[in-house]
Amino acid sequence: MKSYNLNQAEDLLIGEKGTKERDEYEFELKLELIGDMIKNARKKRNLTQEELGALVGVKKSQISRLENSTGNVTFETVMRIFNALGAKLNLKLQM
Incomplete structure (x- = not known):
């Protein structure tokens, strides 16, 4: 049985970085994280x-x-929600 590290497993199961499938997955994951933070x-x-x-x-x-x-x-709306909750949102832009 072949073993895989996490990066290899993600590439096989989700798609390699830079592919449409991987970008969509990571975008949805970030939305879920924002939803969890608000909740x-x-x-x-x-x-x-x-x-x-x-x-x-x-x-x-x-x-x-x-x-x-x-x-x-x-x-x-996200900003208004965090403001109403008295929470601070820090954004980090990477290029």
């Missing part, structure tokens, strides 16, 4: 999705879709 911060503040939506000016369903990474959301 954790909301729960830490003891807010329901409905209460957070009211603070941000969106419906509960939009908060739910964002937390579950099932819908499109604008960057502006």
